Amino acid sequence: GKSKQQTQKSRKYIESTKVCDSEMVTNIRVNILIREAARRAEEFLKSKQWTKKKDEEEKISNELNSQINEKWENLFETKGPFRLFKMLKEQQEACKKLTENKDKLINEYISELKQKEDFYVKELEREAEEIDLLLERMDQQYHTFRDTLQQEIDQIEKAYMTERTELIEKNINEINELYDIRRQKEEQYEKDRAERVDDQMKSLETLRVNDSDEYTSVKIKLEVDVQVLEQQLQQMRATYQLNTEKLEYNYQVLNKREEENIAILTSQKRKITRLSDIINVLHNKINNQDKQFNQENQSLNEDFKRISEQFKGLQKKFRHFQICNKIKFKNIWKMNEEKTHELMHTLLQADRVISEQQLGLEWKSENDDLFAVLDPLLFQNLVDDETNPESKEDYLKNEGSIKDIISRNDSLTLKYKEKKGINAKMRKIFEMLCVELEFLVDDKLLKLLEPLDENEQALMKLDSIFKALDVNTIQDIETLATYFMASNNVDLNSEYKQYIDNINNKLQSIEGGGSSNQNSLKHNSRIRTRSHTVSQNMNKKKSNNDENSINETEKNKLSNKAYEQIQKDYWERMTNIIDDKRYRLWKVVFFSMQKYNKLLSERMGLAEDIKFIKEQNNELKALLRQYMNAKVNEELEVPPTQIMLAQAGILR
Structure with a gap:
């Protein structure tokens, strides 16, 4: 329903808003991780340099120590004070040189520790700024997400209320229909009881x-x-x-x-x-x-009443069930056709979303006639076959009223009014048709129309006249209207001949499929004979007699095999809504989206690894802090904390 669609739509919108806001917050963490990685790389290089310096200093110190030790051995063998004083001076200079190298390395360590301390203070300040920025963005994300949730909840609530109103109206209509059915059953019961x-x-x-x-x-x-x-x-x-x-x-x-x-x-x-x-x-x-x-x-009279009424009741039931079965077939056809159109709309909507949102291309429908419904001629015989004017009258009575037929929106005149509109000229033409061609309307139908107002009477008369003239589409109405316009009388014959030729060609191509329904022809023979005069004027063939007009109308009735062929073409056209080229495009888009999903999954895995390393660092910091604050350090003569502070230059 509408509520479920709105809920799904709101969930998607909330998830997209949540992801966008989360990216704003995670950008800060990504920048911190990048800077930390650069710092670690720099520290790694510096560590290598310090190791190299330490090795070089150790090598030089070893050489100087070996030289000093060798000179000490020579010193004990030296004789004479001046020679001894000179060698002692040389030993003093060598020792001084050794201590200078050590002091130089110590000074470099101390300067590096001071730089590290300054860098640590700056990092603390930068971390405080980033935390403030993170809190600000989190607050902004919270307010944005809260507003989004409020808006979507309002939309969902509105959708539920709309659906609730529709369900209440539907239940009321069902109750009214049940009361009508009950009333009809009671009336039928009273009639049978009276008989x-x-x-x-x-x-x-x-x-x-x-x-x-x-x-x-x-x-x-x-x-x-x-x-x-x-x-x-x-x-x-x-x-x-x-x-x-x-x-x-x-x-x-x-x-x-x-x-x-x-x-x-x-x-x-x-x-x-x-x-x-x-x-x-x-x-x-x-x-x-x-x-x-x-x-x-x-x-x-008891005997006559009983026998005659039973026979009439049996006839009415037979005609009623026959017409109801055919009407049900028509309704089932329309229902399946609507479901098919919904599925086609879904496919086209998916194709439009892929073209516009994923590929950024302009989308347009290549087949404009996909949603064209079948010609009403296909269902015309469903009601007309094997019936006569008397059965039609009974059908109208059992169906309810003429207003119910109008409310079902099956009128060709109403369809023309909704699509084209009725201007002053077309209104005059329709009024003239109602007056001049009233003889085409069945007499019993005219009696049924007497209780209605003038507009509804005119509407039903026009539909009956159009049906008698084989005017079944909006285009046929426009062609018929050109006959009554003075400026278009010249081109009328050629257009109407072309229209008749197209129908005849179509009939010749399917002539082997079967003959038209003879019962319908017998039923409409009187109306076809009267309407021959109008068709004769439109074709300028005044020499045709009534038999030619009947033969012409017989050709306008499609055979049963023709109906089956048209239905087959109709469903085959629906199966080709997505061609092979577009289907291959869908497969390429699907493959690309899979690659993009894989990339996002890898990125999510890296983010989880970074989070895990950060947690390990926090645990190591906490463990180091625990070791530094342990009571065992107070019992040691030289605690590790004092060594670290001395190395940092804080203690002398």
Whole structure:
């Protein structure tokens, strides 16, 4: 439903907002890690340099020590004070040179420690600034994410309310339909009861009991349906209560809405009570009318009434079920066609998203006729076949009313009005058709149209006239309108001839498929004969007789095999909505998105490794801090802390 779609859409939007804000926060951590990696590389190089210096100094010190030791051995063998003084001076200079090298290395270590201390202080300041920036971005992320959640929650709540309103309206309509069905069954029951009164006076009480049982079962069924609807209403209320628990901060608002729902439920119960009272009043009226009908029908002929009414009832049932089956086929066809169009829309929407959002290309539909529905001629015979004007009248009566037919939006005139609009010139043409071609309308249909207003009468007359003239599409209406316009009379014949030639060519190509429905031709023969005059003027063939016009209309009826071929082409056209080229493009996009997903997964793994190393560093720092603060250090003569402070130059 709309609520689920809005919830999924909100989840995607919240996730995208969360990812964007998280990237802003993680950018700071990435910069810190990059700078730390550079520092470690620099420290590694410096460590190598210090190791090299230390090795060189150690090598020089060893050489000087060896020289000094050798001179000490020579010193003990030396004789004479001046020679001894000179050698002692040389030993003193060699020792001084050795100590100078040591002091130089120590001074370099001390200067390096001071630089490290300054760098550490600067790093602390920079870390404080980055932490402040991180806190600022986290606060900004929190406020942004909170606003996003609030907006999406409002959208989800709005979608749920819209869906709730639609469900309530749907339940009300179903209840009204159930009451209509109940009324129709009661009327049929009363008619059957009136038919059997004169023939079965002795068993009248038994029949009343049986009919009362039937009425009770119908009433129980309707009451069960009402209880089911009430249970559904309770389930919907439970669903909204669950959503209330999930959205705690909107608890007060939803409580108010719950009160409104309770008020609506109370009003509905009052309405049901009021309708029940009306039904009881109607039952009393029906009982009074039953008594009156019984008194009026006692004088009728029992045998003739029973046999004739049973025969007529059997005919009506046969025609009713025959027409209902064909109407059901038409409705099932439309339902499957709508589902197919929805799937095609989904495929085209996916292709448009891939082209525009993933590839950045301009998208346009290559097949504009994919969603074109089948010609209404395919379903025309579903109602007309094996019926006569009398069965059509019964069908209209059983179907409800003419207004119900208009409300189903099957009128060709309404379709033309919605697409093209009706200007003053077309209005005059339609009025002229209603007046001049009224003889094409069936007489019984005219009687049915008498209770309606003028607009609805004109609408049904135009549909009947268009059907008699084989005008089945909006283009046919425009072609017919050009006949009545003075400026277009010259080009009319050529256009109409071309239109007829196209139909004849199509009929010749499928001529082997079968013949047209003869029952429909017999049913429409009277209307076709009258409409021949109009077709004769449009084609300027005044010499054609009534038989030629009937033959021409017979060609306009497609055969059964032609219907099957058109349906086959129609479904094959739908299967080719995505061609091979576009499908290969989808595969390439899918492969690229897989590579991109793999890259993101690797990046996520590296981020987790960095996080793990950072945690290890924190643990090592904590362990070092624990060792430095241990009580064992106080018991040592030279604690490690004093050595580190001395090396840093803090203690002398």
